Amino acid sequence: MxxxxxxxxxxxxxxxxxxxxxxxxxxxxxxxxxxxxxxxxxxxxxxxxxxxxxxxxxxxxxxxxxxxxxxxxxxxxxxxxxxxxxxxxxxxxxxxxxxxxxxxxxxxxxxxxxxxxxxxxxxxxxxxxxxxxxxxxxxxxxxxxxxxxxxxxxxxxxxxxxxxxxxxxxxxxxxxxxxxxxxxxxxxxxxxxxxxxxxxxxxSNEKEILLPDATIKDNQKSVVVLVIGESARSQNFSLYGYKKNTNPLLSKIPHLFHFDATSCATYTTAGVKCILEHTNTDKLYEILPNYLYRNNVDVIWRTSNWGEPPVHIKDYQNRDVLLPNCKGEGCDYDEVLLTGLKEQILASKKNKVLIILHTSTSHGPTYSTKYPSRFETFKPVCNSVELGKCSQTELINAYDNTIVYTDYILSQIIEDLKELNAYKSAMIFVSDHGESLGEKNLYMHGVPISIAPKEQYEIPFIVWTSDGSKQVKPNKILSQNHVFHSVLNFLNIQSPIYDEEMNIFK
Structure with missing residues (x-):
């Protein structure tokens, strides 16, 4: 006693x-x-x-x-x-x-x-x-x-x-x-x-370091939809050779490219920061949406997630803002981010538009709650928050269904952009980091990048462009920082900090 x-x-x-x-x-x-x-x-x-x-x-x-x-x-x-x-x-x-x-x-x-x-x-x-x-x-x-x-x-x-x-x-x-x-x-x-x-x-947040002013070089109507994925690892995308067909829609779309890529970190805040920065650094430089908004680009941020650096734009829309105009079961999931998207682009009074959609589709541990029931392609699935209690098959099935749902969301964005005949358009999908699904007895993410397994940092980097608008370079392994410079190139924005080597487009 x-x-x-x-x-x-x-x-x-x-x-x-x-x-x-x-x-x-x-x-x-x-x-x-x-x-x-x-x-x-x-x-x-x-x-x-x-x-x-x-x-x-x-x-x-x-x-x-x-x-x-x-x-x-x-x-x-x-x-x-x-x-x-x-x-x-x-x-x-x-x-x-x-x-x-x-x-x-x-x-x-x-x-x-x-x-x-x-x-x-x-x-x-x-x-x-x-x-x-x-x-x-x-x-x-x-x-x-x-x-x-x-x-x-x-x-x-x-x-x-x-x-x-x-x-x-x-x-x-x-x-x-x-x-x-x-x-x-x-x-x-x-x-x-x-x-x-x-x-x-x-x-890092003591003061945002402003980047040098940029110049819009033409009046061509152009739009980029940047989709920031959550916990998506490339090895579970059939586009990357995965045996299960998790990309039934994207695999049939012309002008779609996918690249091997790695994340800067294994957690959301650092991963999203890296996607939006011109270079990987501990300092807080002006991020892409803030930079383009300050330089006369129409920027819209829609999110069902969190963890981004401070965003200084007019149109910041979370789920609560989008829900009143959303209809259907998809409103309970990441489809809410697509509500009136095409109409909002057409309503823009500017020639250059950047849309950023920050999703949460593949975030654990409750993967099976991240998609509507009609996307439960692979069964049985893990329904427990204690992932170790599920079989490897159940856990991976639930996660793979989130990739199938991601495939659907990205295909819907592309279909919307195809209808914007007056615009040169592109869709870029990059994940913030990967995910462990029981390999080496690890789950989810957050292991320090220096010792993290590849499942937590090998990410998808998927690009679609409208007919004839842009061709891509034969890139090898991309980083998240390629996003910043590629968006500048596609929108034809000239900047002193632009790096051609970090641009994916020809």
């Missing part, structure tokens, strides 16, 4: 042990899988990391418990509940709580976050979060004199320093695996990476 009265040092050690027991299983699975535990050096790494984690956490918890007025208890309760949620996602989806995943989490809206709710998540919160929190709240911590506290803290620091020095030969292994180790260590994974995320965000 746990005691109700504990000296502060004993309480800190107990909290560290419970933290270790409840929340560090994924951490040590990674360590065991990446060292040779049959060798003396491997055993030394495992034992040293375990001891260091226990002592380091006890040291920090000890300092936290020294805070006045039960502030330490409150922080520990927050840690345990948040740890429970974090470990649920790590165990269920194979994610790593690093800086990029924090960005993903903080840019998730209610509709998306609520789709992750399950009884399993509730059990994690109750058993690993709330029950320990009740004990933390009730226990009486016996404090000691500050001199004894200082001696305890100093000796603990000295012990950790000695342990680190003894393991100097293993620093290279720790450095090599630091991203994954740091993303699995509770609660420091989300605490440290949240601070890093906001630090980077503050630096």
């Amino acid at each position: 746990l005691k109700n009265n504990l000296k502060i040092a004993h309480f800190a050690l107990l909290m560290s042990f419970l933290n270790f027991l409840f929340f560090h299983f994924p951490f040590y699975v990674f360590v065991f899988n990446n060292v040779d535990y049959t060798s003396l050096n491997g055993i030394a790494i495992i034992i040293s990391v375990m001891i260091l984690m226990l002592v380091a956490n006890a040291f920090v918890f000890y300092l936290i418990c020294c805070l006045p007025r039960n502030v330490g208890k409150f922080l520990l309760i927050i840690f345990f509940i948040t740890n429970a949620i974090a470990v649920y996602f790590i165990n269920t989806y194979g994610v790593i709580i690093d800086k990029t995943m924090i960005g993903n989490i903080l840019n998730t809206n209610y509709a998306e976050s609520s789709s992750f709710f399950s009884m399993k998540l509730l059990l994690y919160i109750i058993l690993l979060g709330i029950l320990p929190s009740i004990y933390i709240f009730k226990v009486k911590i016996i404090h000691v004199a500050w001199k004894k506290s200082a001696i305890t803290s100093s000796l603990t620091l000295l012990f950790m320093l000695i342990l680190i020095l003894v393991n100097a030969s293993n620093w290279l292994w720790i450095d090599k695996n630091s991203k994954k180790l740091g993303g699995l260590a509770m609660p420091w994974s989300y605490l440290v990476n949240t601070s890093l995320f906001y630090s980077d965000k503050y630096k």
